[in-house]
Amino acid sequence: MNSLMRSSVFPLNRQNVSYYSYPSTGYCESDNKFVTSLINARRPVCCSIAPQNLKPANEFRTSKFKDPSLNLFTEDSKDSGVLLECKDVYKSFGEKHILRGVNFRIKYGEAVGIIGPSGTGKSTILKIFAGLLAPDKGEVYIRGRRRHGLISDDDMSGLRIGLVFQSGALFDSLTVRENVGFLLYEHSKMPDDEIKEIVSETLAAVGLKEVEDRMPSELSGGMKKRVALARSIIYDTTSKTIEPEVLLYDEPTAGLDPIASTVVEDLIRSVIAKAKMQWGNLERLHLMWVVTHQHSTIRRAVDRLVFLHEGKVVWEGMTHEFTSSTNPIVQQFASGNLDGPIRY
Numbered sequence: 001m002n003s004l005m006r007s008s009v010f011p012l013n014r015q016n017v018s019y020y021s022y023p024s025t026g027y028c029e030s031d032n033k034f035v036t037s038l039i040n041a042r043r044p045v046c047c048s049i050a051p052q053n054l055k056p057a058n059e060f061r062t063s064k065f066k067d068p069s070l071n072l073f074t075e076d077s078k079d080s081g082v083l084l085e086c087k088d089v090y091k092s093f094g095e096k097h098i099l100r101g102v103n104f105r106i107k108y109g110e111a112v113g114i115i116g117p118s119g120t121g122k123s124t125i126l127k128i129f130a131g132l133l134a135p136d137k138g139e140v141y142i143r144g145r146r147r148h149g150l151i152s153d154d155d156m157s158g159l160r161i162g163l164v165f166q167s168g169a170l171f172d173s174l175t176v177r178e179n180v181g182f183l184l185y186e187h188s189k190m191p192d193d194e195i196k197e198i199v200s201e202t203l204a205a206v207g208l209k210e211v212e213d214r215m216p217s218e219l220s221g222g223m224k225k226r227v228a229l230a231r232s233i234i235y236d237t238t239s240k241t242i243e244p245e246v247l248l249y250d251e252p253t254a255g256l257d258p259i260a261s262t263v264v265e266d267l268i269r270s271v272i273a274k275a276k277m278q279w280g281n282l283e284r285l286h287l288m289w290v291v292t293h294q295h296s297t298i299r300r301a302v303d304r305l306v307f308l309h310e311g312k313v314v315w316e317g318m319t320h321e322f323t324s325s326t327n328p329i330v331q332q333f334a335s336g337n338l339d340g341p342i343r344y
């Protein structure tokens with residue numbers, strides 16, 4: 001199959017790419033800048049394709065960047081296995097002060113969930129990680145290297161990040177097969193037959209069969225979500241590098257029935273298990289970050305939780321500590337009680 005970007009169904013140019021690929025729900029000025037940067041880089045958008053040229057960690061640290069301040073390190077996180085660090089991060093949208101001094105660290109190989117009341121800024125943090133939004137104040141360090149602003153062509157030499165949006169963000173004009181196999185059609189040397197087979201296997205893994213030739217508009221919301229998940233976990237069997245190294249999921253199970261949720265939760269888990277089996281450790285699959293409200297997802301898919309409330313991290317702990325926490329905010333959230341510090 002020819003490149004989808006050059007095909008008649010997906011002719012990639014500045015005028016039409018955002019129509020074809022930009023998530024159909026919502027608009028964000030900063031996201032649009034990101035889209036533009038990716039268009040310039042001739043990369044697909046909604047998969048949040050991250051940088052292709054991964055360098056080994058030691059080489060990475062000595063890389064030269066246009067902005068000299070990018071070479072700043074946090075001394076203590078440089079060699080302590082910390083992959084990602086947020087230091088006193090603030091973000092407002094107009095008069096709405098969403099993040100008000102967020103601090104946390106995530107180590108290599110962790111499966112972390114971020115939870116908290118609706119509208120508290122969970123997706124905003126995820127977008128800051130992915131480079132779709134820039135913090136107003138504070139510092140974000142990735143592998144000990146300070147990042148300023150958004151992902152751009154110049155500083156895309158960091159991690160490969162796969163982001164599954166809440167909306168699924170499928171390419172409306174491509175079939176399910178083309179959506180799921182997008183990266184492989186565009187960037188791998190795999191023959192079409194093989195891609196077709198892997199796409200069907202990956203779809204089957206998320207509980208979808210015989211949907212390959214459908215268009216996204218012919219799918220239910222839950223099916224779209226699973227197609228997006230399939231797209232995030234499909235990988236090039238001929239490549240030695242992991243694509244992606246960081247998986248960010250925004251509400252991967254919201255709107256799914258309980259059984260479909262379990263399928264997705266186990267699948268998220270299995271990405272980690274697969275990396276462990278294949279490479280013996282998790283050093284290469286760096287991080288899974290899941291934004292969720294679902295208790296089942298908290299229990300099944302992640303090891304550690306970060307609780308965000310009123311723009312700050314108010315609790316961090318292992319998943320099994322969540323229900324026994326004595327923190328009144330966590331207790332109220334876990335029980336769904338109307339009385340307590342969280343007010344709606």
Ligand SMILES: Nc1ncnc2c1ncn2[C@@H]1O[C@H](COP(=O)(O)OP(=O)(O)OP(=O)(O)O)[C@@H](O)[C@H]1O
Pocket residue numbers: 027028029093096098116117118119120121122123124125291
């Ligand atoms: N691009 C934007 N422009 C303006 N306001 C925004 C933008 N993105 C988010 N917001 C606002 O910021 C707040 C936090 O949004 P966010 O999506 O991060 O919350 P959340 O914790 O993920 O919520 P939920 O659990 O309901 O998905 C909301 O009030 C939202 O309306």
